Amino acid sequence: MSSIQQSAAHQAKSLPKLLIVEDDPGLQAQLKWAYEDFEVFVAGDRQTAIALLRSEEPTVVTLDLGLPPDPDGVSEGFAVLDEIMALKPDTKVIVASGHGARESAQRAIQHGAYDFYAKPVDIDTLGLIVRRAQHVAKLETENRQLAQRAPQDNRVLGRLITAAPEMIKVARTIERVANTNVSVMLLGASGTGKELLARGLHEASGRARGAFVAINCAAIPENLLESELFGHEKGAFTGAVKMTEGKIEQASGGTLFLDEVGDIPLQLQVKLLRFLQERTIERIGGRRAIEVDTRIVCATHQNLEAMIAEARFREDLYYRLAEIVIRIPGLSERAGDAALLARVFLTRYAAEMNPAVKGFAPDALAAIDGWGWPGNVRELENRLKRAVIMADGRLVTAGDLDLSEPEPEDQTLNLKSARETTDRRMIRHALSRSEGNISNTARLLGISRPTLYDLLKQYDLQH
8 A cells, every 4th residue: 555545544544434325326426525524435225324334433424314215205214314323322413305394304303313404405504514513423522531531530629520610619618728627617508519528628638537427417306416416324314225425526536527507406506516615525424524626517508697597596606617618509500510420420320220321312411401400419310320220222311310391382493593502502511621711612612712702702602
């Protein structure tokens, strides 16, 4: 093989692959030479198309629905589309038909097609759609690679997975206060990862070799909470058959995490305040003050300032517990994290429960991105666990996640609008991944900086 041939072969290998499924020889040739930036394969029937799909694994396919033996209909074209989606569901299929264009377009999108165009073919317009599909495919591949690297690349505080600037800021604050002995209060909605952050604080501190002890104050009856926190002596009450250390004592030399601290009853708040002031405790039934070196980290989703105003929480205890206050954003406020975490959870639970599951269908990713996540990360994890168990195929769908929404009755087909929605979402996520860096965002999206600036202006996106 000559050096020119070797160079051409190497260049072909580096180009993205495009499969053109078209039975008209003239149009085949016209389309084949319109894509110099692709390695192009051509098929005129279903058998050849599927053989090339299996052997070459093209990222983009243009598919004429009017194929033999049904060149005047769409049945053979849809059979090809369905087989492509079954064999390689991440393929971006762009379908074409001159037969009942509107009905065929709706049906094609429902069957998994990326886009649709009506005949007669406009080469330039189709070229734009093909290249946009390739950009989307490239971005999805990079996102999958990001998800696979997530346990290393997107971890902060050792175990918290995030790419959102809002959570990275929280993590940096925790790292700064970790090696002090100040009491830290974490404020955030249920399911935002307060215990995970508390454990991260402990592991980043000089107390990491000591115990990390967590207690949910809302989960323990009031009459048992004092014993849980402070311990008891043998015979202190009926059933106290031996001396038992409380959680504060168990965490000596380490960290005690008090979750839902707002649920501690007023009487017990006094005893906790005394410990924070004097650093000594007395077990129930005991007479001896015991010195305990325990750091307190607490959390709540309640409004403690309102509780103080209503005399349900002691103000002096609040200021002892809240020497440093860190507010944790909800998952809906953390751009890009829902999809990132979803992929991590899918990988984890698929390995444990359903190895056949390999990824997400497009409607699932759209649903994850559009959901408000009132239950935050806990809700996301629970839905992913259920979805992996319930999934019938290789891809988790919005239905598996129970996030599918009914379509409006008067919904009209508007592919331009659909593409713009996808562009907006991907640009926002890429900006988040790149922490607002325009050059890195453009590189991630596979476009130039001027093009990205034009899109930001066109879609009125702030950066």
